[in-house]
Amino acid sequence: MTRKGPLAIDYEALWQEGMKDWHGQMPERMVDDQLEEQFWAQSIKRKKTGQTDPYAAKIFQEIKKNIQPEDSVLEIGPGWGNYTFPLAENVRQLTCVDSSDSILSYLQNCMQDQQHVSYIHAKWESLAENEVAAHDIVIGVNCFYRMYEIKSALYQMNRLAKKRAIIGMTTGPIQPHYEILYKKYGYDIKFPRRDYIEFLNLLYEMDIYANCEIIPLERVYEYESYEQLVTTQSKKILNTTFDRAHVEESLKPFIEEKNGHYYYRHDFHAALVSWEPK
Numbered sequence: 001m002t003r004k005g006p007l008a009i010d011y012e013a014l015w016q017e018g019m020k021d022w023h024g025q026m027p028e029r030m031v032d033d034q035l036e037e038q039f040w041a042q043s044i045k046r047k048k049t050g051q052t053d054p055y056a057a058k059i060f061q062e063i064k065k066n067i068q069p070e071d072s073v074l075e076i077g078p079g080w081g082n083y084t085f086p087l088a089e090n091v092r093q094l095t096c097v098d099s100s101d102s103i104l105s106y107l108q109n110c111m112q113d114q115q116h117v118s119y120i121h122a123k124w125e126s127l128a129e130n131e132v133a134a135h136d137i138v139i140g141v142n143c144f145y146r147m148y149e150i151k152s153a154l155y156q157m158n159r160l161a162k163k164r165a166i167i168g169m170t171t172g173p174i175q176p177h178y179e180i181l182y183k184k185y186g187y188d189i190k191f192p193r194r195d196y197i198e199f200l201n202l203l204y205e206m207d208i209y210a211n212c213e214i215i216p217l218e219r220v221y222e223y224e225s226y227e228q229l230v231t232t233q234s235k236k237i238l239n240t241t242f243d244r245a246h247v248e249e250s251l252k253p254f255i256e257e258k259n260g261h262y263y264y265r266h267d268f269h270a271a272l273v274s275w276e277p278k
Helices: 013-020 033-045 058-066 085-089 102-111 150-160 176-185 197-205 226-232 242-256
Strands: 074-076 093-100 117-121 135-141 162-171 211-223 256-259 261-276
Touching: 013 150, 013 197, 033 102, 058 085, 058 135, 058 162, 058 211, 058 261, 074 085, 074 150, 085 093, 093 102, 102 117, 135 150, 150 162, 150 176, 150 197, 197 261, 211 226, 226 242, 226 261, 242 256, 242 261
Parallel strands: 074 093, 074 135, 093 117, 135 162
Antiparallel strands: 162 261, 211 261, 256 261
16 A cells, blocks of 8 residues: 655655765666676775674664564575674575675675575566565665665565564764864765655655664764875765865864874664564
C-alpha cells in the first residue's frame, strides 16, 4: 500500500536529485557498473584481510540487539565486511548480496571456513522475484548510494524480511571546519545531499512507520604531514579558488600534532531505521 495524503512531495524524486553532483549531472560511478567495480577492486587491494572501520563496532552493537543467534540474515551491499564479519559470528545463516564481484570474492576469501555464509552477485533493487528466499532479518548499511529506484529497494527489504528490516546510514555533522568555511568565509561546501531522514519519509509513503535510533560516533583522521592534512580537508570546498589561510585558520581548533603526525577528531552519528515487515 502506498500512502495517499496531503504531503505533495515526491521523496523518491528528491532522492534521485540528490544523487546528482553539484553541477546537476549524475556522477559516472552512479551509472557505470564497470567503473564502480574498478573502485571496489582498488579499495580491496588497500585493505588488510578482515580489516574493518573502528567506528562500525559501535553500530553493530546496536544492530545486534535486533538479532537472535537462530536468525537467518540477508545483508545488502556488505562492502569490505564492517558488519558481515560480526554477523557471521552471531547468526545461524548469512546471505550477502552485492553487485561487485571483487567484494564477494574478498569476503569469500576472508570467510572460507564459514559454511553458513552464502553469496549472491546481483543488484539489490532489481533482484528477480525468486532469486533469494526470505530471511528473518534484512539489513543494509551505507549501501544505497547507487540505488536510483530507491522505492524498489525498500519494497524488496519489506518483502524479504520475515521479522525485521534494518537500514543503517552514517550521518552528520560534517567536519566542523567546513561549517566555519561556509559561515565565516562564505565558501560553497559539498554538504551531504541525501540523508537518513529520506528513508523515514519514503517508508511513510509506503504506510510503514519506522523506528529511528541515532548513535553518536567518533572518528580520528591521521595525517603524516601538515600538507596532507590541509589538502585532504579542502576537498569539500566547491569554489575553484580559495584562500589556503582560511582553511588553516578553520582547521586550527580541531587539530592535534603528535610526533610529526596530525590528528583531526570528528564527532558524527549513525542512524538505524528499522521496522517490522508488512
